[in-house]
Structure formats: C-alpha cells, structure tokens
Amino acid sequence: MDTWVHIVGGGLSGLSLASALARHQVLPGPVVISEPEPERLAQKTFSFWLTDEEHAFLNPEYTQSKWQVSAEEFTISHTGQSFRYGTRSGQHVLDECQAVIASHPQINQVKEVIDATPKAEHVFDSRPIAPSSFRLIQSFSGTEVEFQRPHQIEAVGLMNRIESTDSGIRFVYVLPLGAKRVLIEHTEFTTKLADLSALQSMNRDYLSGEFSTNPFQTIRTESAHIPMGFRSTASHLGIPIGARGGMTRDATGYGYRTIRYACEAIAHDLVTNNQ
Template sequence: MVWIHIVGGGVAGLSLASELSKHPILPGTVVVSDPNINARDDRTYSFWSDRDCSNFLPGTSQYSKWVVSAKNRSVTQTGTNWHYYRISGRAFFEKCKKVIERHPQCFLNNEAVVSKPSAKYVFDSRPPAPDRFRAYQSFVGIEFKCEHNFAMDIALLMTNMRTEDSGLYFEYMLPITDTSLLIESTYFGAMPGDMKNLEKNSLEWIKNNNLTGQVIRKEQAHIPMGLRPSTNDDWGIPIGARGGMTRASSGYGFMNMRSWAKITAKKLTSGQPITRYRPPLLETWMDLQLIKIIQKKPQHLPKIFLDMAQKTKGDDFASFLTKARPLNALQVITSAPAKPFLKSIIQMIQEK
C-alpha cells in the first residue's frame, strides 16, 4: 500500500515530496500524481522573504523596491530586510524533480486521478471549484523579449490601479533580464475576470511603453481570494490553494507552502498526527474584511492600497502581505482608510 499519495504537482505537493525525499528511509512509498507533471512553463512564482533567496534557483530575480500607483499618485517602497523574488515554474519543478526522483521510494507520475487514491495519507491539491471562491484574482501574464530601460531592482507591483466592471484592475511588471520582462494585467472582483480583456490590457501596456520584441510565453489563472467551506469533496487533507494556503487578500502562498511542507514532513516521518492547515485567526479576519470591500466597495481599493504603502515601511508592508502578525497587522490597519474597514467591522457585528 502507498504510504502517501499527493494529488497535484503544485508548490505544496512538490515541496512536501521534496522534504520527504531528504529522509533516506521512509515508512512506505510516496507518489505525486499530476496529468501535466512536466508542463511547468505556464507559471511564475513570486514572493517576499526576509531571508536571502537570490541563489534559491538559477535565474532567480530579486527586487529591493516595489511601486504602487493609481492615476497621478505613486508610492515606491524599499525593503531593508525584506525583498521581492521571482522564480520560474520550470526551474522550481526541475529542482524538486531532481530531489524526488533520486529517492527509491518516491515517484512522480504523469497521470490523472479520478477518484480518491488508496493510501495511508492523501494530500489533495486539485484546484478548488469556482463556486467556492469568495472573490477572484484573475490575471493574464506575458513574458516579453525586448530591449528595455527598466531598473532591474524595482518591481512594478500594483500600477495604474483603477476600478472598472465592479472590480479593481492593475498592471504588474517584473524585469527578468536586460532583454526580457513579465507583464501581467490583474483583476480583483466578486466574479472571474475576462481573460481576453486582461490579455488586451497586457498587450496595450507593452505598446504604450514603446516596446518591440517577441512574446516568449503566456500564463493565466483565476486564483481564489478566500474559499467558502468545503462541501466534503476533499480527498484526504486539502493543501495548496484548495487548503487555504494562499493568502486570501493577496494570493501569495509560495513561502507559506514551503514552510508547511518542512513541518509536515517532520511530523509524518516521526509518526505525529497530521491535521489540515488552518491560517491564523487574525489573518483570516483581516482578509475577510478586504474581501468584503472587493465584493461591495471596490472603488475604495486604490486608496486603501496606496495609503497602506504610503504610511508603512517596506518591510512591514511585505511582511503583512506574506503573513499577518499582530504588530504589523496593527500598523497596516491604522495606515489604511478607516471608513471602509469600520463599515465592514460594523456589518460583521450586525451579522452575529
């Protein structure tokens, strides 16, 4: 019998298998199943970290500054201990694959799983059903080969923020090399964004910045901004976005999943009980307040994000969007416009 079966080869599943592969002898076999196990050129992973991750993978990009802007207002933050990083999905997969495949008890299977596998532990990272999304983060990204003059250490994080179609739109750009960059048009809203419109926005950004070159690849996704409770359709323990490991207010989850994988691998190999991931209560509460604003008052979002960036230090802003801690959460709350949050809090009290 299989000891551990991981359904889905995303960050959480590959990270867990990689951590387990570091143990010479395991209680049984570990299987990772994914119908497109080798297709990893369609994604980019970005994250903040207060540790030096510049050598985490070949081609890792590091940014010490990030920009938030809307109309005629722009804020540039600088990280002191925290930096922003970009890695390619392909590079991450190849690193995990190398570790996993050299262990005689670990296997990467290119296969679709249509029912719950038979194993002592099943970890389920299938994409959650859209009807469980509280709100949507939709994006279309284009990696573009071109000559450009953008500073290599600055990430255009949320630029040209504007509200249209009952949601928030913005552009996100990361220079990768002197001759390539990633531009993404992103939408936050109660309904999924229109992918054709988002792709059009990305192409218009390229045109408006007078860039000429070649499209290397495209990536797109709908990411849940918070999940409604599961209707018992999980196979075992839900992980990844399905398990609530991506931050509901921002979509960031890479470092959280990596940390979870290390802890869980130690528990599994030492026979400790395994329970499903639960985000901190403070983080959940704060994210729910922002989701309510996305759902009902998205026109407030540009000012909220700009005020947060204007009134907090870069390290506090990065730390908060990665994982809310009491001190930086308080700093961010007090820096944001009070009215939208107070309305949300009053509504929450009335609902109880």
C-alpha cells in the same frame, strides 16, 4: 508494500511536499504522487517576500529591493531593508523538485487522474478547486517579453494604474526579470471571473505604448483565476494542502512562501512522528 503517502496533484504544493519527503534518505514506506499534466507548472510564475537568511531555502531566480504602487493621482515607492521581493519561474521549481524526487527510490511519480480517495496510510489532496467556490477572485493574464535593449525598469510595479471596475479593481503588475526581460500582468480583484483574453489584450497595448522605441519578442504567456478565500467548502480526497488547504493569502493570492514552509513541516512530522 502498501503505499505510505499518496499525494493527489502535482502542482506547487504536491511537488513541494514530495520533494521535502525526498530529502529524507529513508522513508517509512512508498510515496506516490499522481498528476496527469506535471508540465503545467512550467507556465506559472511565483513571487514572494524573503529575507537574506531565507534565500537558500526559497531559492529565487531574481530578487528586487524596490517596489511601487500607483494610480492616476499618486505613486508610492519603497526600498526594502529587511525583505526582498523574489521571483521563481514554474519551470525552475519543476526542474528542482523533479530532480530531487527522481533521485529517491521510494517515491514514484505517476501521470494519472485520481477522482476517488486512494488507498494509503496518508493521503494529501492538492488538486485545484473550481472557481465557482471562490469568495473573491484574482484573475490575471501575463506576458513575458525580451527586449532588444535593457528596459531600465528599476522597481517592481506591484499594483500600478489602479482603477475600479464594475466588480472590483484592476491594475498592472510589472516584474523585471533581468536586464532585458519583463513580465507584464493585467490583474483584476473581482467577484466574478474576468475575461482573460481581454486582460491579455491590455498587456499588448501596455507594452506597445510604454516601450514603443524598444523592440521586443514575446517569450510566453500565462493566465489563471486564483482564489482569494472560499465561500463554499469543497470535498477533498485527503488532507487538503496548497490553495485547497488555505495556504494562499486571501488578501493577495500569494502562496509560494507559505506552501514551501508548510510542506517542509508536514514532511518532517510525517517522517519523525508518522502523523
């Protein structure tokens, strides 16, 4: 039987669409998702705002009700009333999606590179886009560590120690992950690609300075360049989704919440209306 849906790219958006389709017991035809390195998703961290009613669908591992923004001369703190700040590891998302997909007999995951439009009734392109097409760039390097003792961090540091650079701004993102773990990211909003190794070095300096009396071990690191709008139109192998399809916010680079809801809606329309 001919392929009904072919999803090119198995990152967050590709897996979200495939798993949303997998929650329908019977599909109009076979689904293929092509991704050469599905394990890459495990090295990412996703954060998002959510209400209590959205908890089951967005499925955060951690939630925080306090957050702050700071620079040398000020600190602004806030406690959420309607919204919480949620976080999921890429591994958590990957495990959930792959378990749902693997249980559906009509969906097949293939480790392969696709560079031409595949033959299918519906084709979705979720491949990453080259940073050369970004209007602005969010460059970041993160270090997740585990301390010997509780870290006592009570609020998410969304944008701490904000400072200007020659091409934008730089800040520290501090994300507590339970009582003893924390993710530290140095981030730049910039017009040119930042030096990721230099940002990683800043993480080490920050940790050594802020937690000099609380020994820690590094669990993992992550680095990326995220689009904050596009200055040129890329060619697609099908209908673009994810960052390629404009599902990340230009102002922040956040995309998890939008992508999950959009893929759920796309899957519903495909199954019920075949469009």
